[in-house]
Amino acid sequence: MVALLACDWGTTNLRAWALDPDGAVLARRDFPLGVARLEPGEAARRFVEEVRPALGAEDAPVILCGMVGSNLGWTLAPYVDCPASLGDLAAGLVTVAAGVRIVPGVRSAGFNGRGDVMRGEETQLFGWLAGDASRATGRKLVCQPGTHAKWMRVDDGRLTDFVTAMTGELFAVLSAHSVLRSDAAVTDMAAFDEGVAAAGDGGALAARLFTARARVVGKGAPAESTASYLSGLLIGADVAATPGLLAADAAEGVVLLGDAPLCGLYARALGAHGAPCERFDGEAAAIAGLVALHSWET
Amino acid sequence: MVALLACDWGTTNLRAWALDPDGAVLARRDFPLGVARLEPGEAARRFVEEVRPALGAEDAPVILCGMVGSNLGWTLAPYVDCPASLGDLAAGLVTVAAGVRIVPGVRSAGFNGRGDVMRGEETQLFGWLAGDASRATGRKLVCQPGTHAKWMRVDDGRLTDFVTAMTGELFAVLSAHSVLRSDAAVTDMAAFDEGVAAAGDGGALAARLFTARARVVGKGAPAESTASYLSGLLIGADVAATPGLLAADAAEGVVLLGDAPLCGLYARALGAHGAPCERFDGEAAAIAGLVALHSWET
Numbered sequence: 209m210v211a212l213l214a215c216d217w218g219t220t221n222l223r224a225w226a227l228d229p230d231g232a233v234l235a236r237r238d239f240p241l242g243v244a245r246l247e248p249g250e251a252a253r254r255f256v257e258e259v260r261p262a263l264g265a266e267d268a269p270v271i272l273c274g275m276v277g278s279n280l281g282w283t284l285a286p287y288v289d290c291p292a293s294l295g296d297l298a299a300g301l302v303t304v305a306a307g308v309r310i311v312p313g314v315r316s317a318g319f320n321g322r323g324d325v326m327r328g329e330e331t332q333l334f335g336w337l338a339g340d341a342s343r344a345t346g347r348k349l350v351c352q353p354g355t356h357a358k359w360m361r362v363d364d365g366r367l368t369d370f371v372t373a374m375t376g377e378l379f380a381v382l383s384a385h386s387v388l389r390s391d392a393a394v395t396d397m398a399a400f401d402e403g404v405a406a407a408g409d410g411g412a413l414a415a416r417l418f419t420a421r422a423r424v425v426g427k428g429a430p431a432e433s434t435a436s437y438l439s440g441l442l443i444g445a446d447v448a449a450t451p452g453l454l455a456a457d458a459a460e461g462v463v464l465l466g467d468a469p470l471c472g473l474y475a476r477a478l479g480a481h482g483a484p485c486e487r488f489d490g491e492a493a494a495i496a497g498l499v500a501l502h503s504w505e506t
Numbered sequence: 507m508v509a510l511l512a513c514d515w516g517t518t519n520l521r522a523w524a525l526d527p528d529g530a531v532l533a534r535r536d537f538p539l540g541v542a543r544l545e546p547g548e549a550a551r552r553f554v555e556e557v558r559p560a561l562g563a564e565d566a567p568v569i570l571c572g573m574v575g576s577n578l579g580w581t582l583a584p585y586v587d588c589p590a591s592l593g594d595l596a597a598g599l600v601t602v603a604a605g606v607r608i609v610p611g612v613r614s615a616g617f618n619g620r621g622d623v624m625r626g627e628e629t630q631l632f633g634w635l636a637g638d639a640s641r642a643t644g645r646k647l648v649c650q651p652g653t654h655a656k657w658m659r660v661d662d663g664r665l666t667d668f669v670t671a672m673t674g675e676l677f678a679v680l681s682a683h684s685v686l687r688s689d690a691a692v693t694d695m696a697a698f699d700e701g702v703a704a705a706g707d708g709g710a711l712a713a714r715l716f717t718a719r720a721r722v723v724g725k726g727a728p729a730e731s732t733a734s735y736l737s738g739l740l741i742g743a744d745v746a747a748t749p750g751l752l753a754a755d756a757a758e759g760v761v762l763l764g765d766a767p768l769c770g771l772y773a774r775a776l777g778a779h780g781a782p783c784e785r786f787d788g789e790a791a792a793i794a795g796l797v798a799l800h801s802w803e804t
Contacts, residue, residue, distance in 0.1 A: 278723075287724070315724050320704055322717040323724035356685075356716060372720065373712035374684070381683045386675050387654075406618055412747035413711040414671035414740065418654060419620040422670065425576075426585070426613050426621035442712065449710035 210234060213265040214498035216328055217276035219244045223491075226263040231499045235263050243280040251282035252305060271502045273311035273494070274328035277302065287315035287325060291368040294334045298504035311501055316370050319453035324372050329358045332465050332490055335497025337365055339488075349456045350463040352490065353470045355380070357446060361454045371453045375446045376470075379439060388420050392435040394473065399433035403440025404480045410449025416441060443477045458483035466490040508532060511563040512796035514626055515574035517542045521789075524561040529797045533561050541578040549580035550603065569800045571609035571792070572626035575600065585613035585623060589666040592632045596802035609799055614668050617751035622670050627656045630763050630788055633795025635663055637786075647754045648761040650788065651768045653678070655744060659752045669751045673744045674768075677737060686718050690733040692771065697731035701738025702778045708747025714739060741775045756781035764788040 211229040215222055220242035226235040239262075241254055260266050277285030285302040292314050300312035313327035329352050336350070337343045344365040352358045355376040361369040382388045394400065406419050420438050423429040429437075451458050458478055462485040464471040471487045478485045509527040513520055518540035524533040537560075539552055558564050575583030583600040590612050598610035611625035627650050634648070635641045642663040650656045653674040659667040680686045692698065704717050718736050721727040727735075749756050756776055760783040762769040769785045776783045 318717060318720060318724075319713070320706070320717065322704060322721045324716065324720045325724040357712075359713075371713045372716040373710070374715045375712045377684050378712055378715075381679045385679045385683050386672070406620060408618070409709070410711075411707070411709040412671070412743075412751050413708075414655075414673045414676055414744055415617070415657075415669045415748045415751055417672045417676075418622065418670040419616060419618065422616060422622045423620045426616075426623040445710075446712055450713045453710050453713055 210263065210265040210268040212499065212502055213260065213263055213268045213270045214495060214502070215259070215270070215272045215276075216274050216331070216494050216498075217272050217281070218242050218274045218328060222259065222276075224259055224263050225495055225498075226265050226268070227495070227499065231495065233495065237262050243275045243278065246280075251276065255282075255308075268307075269502070270308040271301075271311065271498045272309070273331040273498060273501075277310040277313055277327055281310075283310060285310040285312040287313045290314060290316040290370070291363070291366045292330070293366045294338070294500060295504065297330060297334065298501050301501065309502075311498070314367060314370070319371050324370060326358055326370065326372070328494075329360075330367065331497035331501065332493040333360060333362070333367060333497070334500055335493040335495065336463070336465055336488055337362070338496055338500040339493070348463055349451060349454070349458070349460060350465060351474065352465045353443075353474050354466060357450070359450050359454060359456075361456060369454055371450060373446050373450045375442050379442050382417070382438060383435060388417070388434055388438055390432070390435040390438075392432050394436045394439040396433045396436035397476070399429075399436035400440035400473070400476065401480065403437040403442075404444035404477045406437075407441045407444030407448055410445035413445050416445065439473060440477065443473055444480070447474065447477045447481060447483065461485065463488065465493050508561065508563040508566040510797065510800055511558065511561055511566045511568045512793060512800070513557070513568070513570045513574075514572050514629070514792050514796075515570050515579070516540050516572045516626060520557065520574075522557055522561050523793055523796075524563050524566070525793070525797065529793065531793065535560050541573045541576065544578075549574065553580075566605075567800070568606040569599075569609065569796045570607070571629040571796060575608040575611055575625055579608075581608060583608040583610040585611045588612060588614040588668070589661070589664045590628070591664045592635070592798060593802065595628060595632065596799050599799065607800075609796070612665060612668070617669050622668060624656055624668065624670070626792075627658075628665065629795035629799065630791040631658060631660070631665060631795070632798060633791040633793065634761070634763055634786055635660070636794055636798040637791070646761055647749060647752070647756070647758060648763060649772065650763045651741075651772050652764060655748075657748050657752060657754075659754060667752055669748060671744050671748045673740050677740050680715070680736060681733060686715070686732055686736055688730070688733040688736075690730050692734045692737040694731045694734035695774070697727075697734035698738035698771070698774065699778065701735040701740075702742035702775045704735070705739045705742030705746055708743035711743050714743065737771060738775065741771055742778070745772065745775045745779060745781065759783065761786065763791050
């Protein structure tokens with residue numbers, strides 16, 4: 209019996225997990241129903257007609273996180289401002305239909321007062337925090353790598369500040385559309401390490417990026433190593449420079465939440481800076497966060 | 507009578523000027539014959555059949571600069587290494603047919619030993635230097651804004667070092683293909699200035715870029731101001747950070763060579779940093795450089 213239908217409903221895809229009363233996964237399905245692919249007003253109908261039956265969860269309570277709470281989604285779930293606790297997020301849950309609730313996003317002042325926003329990553333963060341009592345105290349620097357990498361400052365279990373770096377999106381658009389284009393996979397670890405070294409302190413990124421071209425046309429490096437070099441350069445610049453915007457330093461230690469391969473690349477770049485890190489699976493954290501929010505007693 | 511057919515033959519286009527014996531422009535034409543659009547081995551034939559007759563220059567001597575000297579072009583004109591003088595470039599001219607010569611590109615060690623390269627910008631630089639005797643002495647910091655912006659260090663009339671920043675290409679690919687996409691023109695100077703301020707010292711660019719999104723979705727800034735803000739952010743980061751890679755500082759003064767509108771944006775960003783600059787037309791500099799190289803007596 210499905211006790212909870214938990215979903216991470218993002219821009220491109222919807223991932224659903226049918227959970228038993230202990231939070232164990234009974235079934236898992238991805239749907240091409242990301243909010244950018246939906247017509248306005250369509251989310252509720254598609255969810256009832258397609259997602260619920262596919263998971264055998266026609267009547268189960270539902271909790272949704274991600275862009276489904278944006279103005280492109282089902283219903284706007286207003287941002288909770290930093291500093292934010294698990295209880296603050298639970299208090300901000302928006303009920304959009306009987307037994308269906310959406311997790312709010314979180315907003316920070318941003319490093320320069322221009323604001324920063326997240327929808328979905330907060331759920332992973334609090335899922336990770338809920339996983340061990342020792343995580344609820346002290347100061348942490350947490351990174352969720354990805355298209356829009358999130359760097360988060362956590363103090364005694366509260367998300368106090370965060371910034372977003374477009375690291376993954378820069379890699380994607382430069383690999384697809386620029387003079388650095390390549391469809392090679394990131395597998396050449398020597399080139400990756402060379403890119404991390406070329407990133408230096410992360411400053412002057414537009415110039416450092418051109419070294420990915422110059423090393424090929426001016427120094428004879430193989431063109432098929434460009435993707436790995438570019439990945440090292442962008443991730444190296446991210447780990448070297450972004451924590452400083454939070455008055456943090458990766459050398460104090462970083463918690464990485466995300467897919468194993470991408471966290472592996474971040475760990476490698478952090479290692480080159482002598483920065484220790486711990487890695488945790490992002491999907492497990494998302495499920496744990498959705499369960500923790502659903503179970504919160506207000 | 508055409509005394510010289512001078513061409514800047516780049517990746518996308520070929521621009522040709524028919525010049526009289528005093529270097530004055532008799533005719534000017536653009537051709538969609540950039541080297542990226544040519545089949546291998548096709549350059550010579552297309553030049554003779556299309557470019558020469560269109561300019562009434564079937565028999566005039568010819569000088570060509572730009573990517574035509576790369577391995578995608580007509581014939582490889584090997585790079586001249588920094589430090590490079592006008593005489594070094596003239597000595598490196600490659601004759602590819604009777605009366606047809608190609609200007610070599612220039613290679614630098616790059617700020618990190620990975621090398622840097624240019625083809626075409628050196629001709630503009632030496633054209634500008636040739637324009638006034640006072641420019642041949644002392645230390646200059648010269649910037650040619652564009653898709654691949656070149657920052658050049660000149661000492662006593664020699665190009666001693668340079669770095670390339672992919673500033674224009676980042677603007678193009680982010681405006682066309684990322685979450686920051688926009689087809690608005692860069693006309694909102696308040697948003698541009700806000701972007702320059704957000705660029706700060708140019709560090710952590712991937713995170714600063716996301717402020718272009720967050721200011722809209724988190725702070726209500728109008729989406730149509732994104733292109734101007736993004737332009738300010740990228741140009742602001744370029745002027746703040748790239749000169750440092752040459753152990754230079756824009757505050758010492760910058761010579762801008764290029765199109766007037768783009769040089770205007772760079773001048774505005776430099777002004778926000780209190781950095782003085784002088785602006786010169788890039789096309790006039792290219793013509794002057796081609797004439798100076800053609801006229802050099804070895």
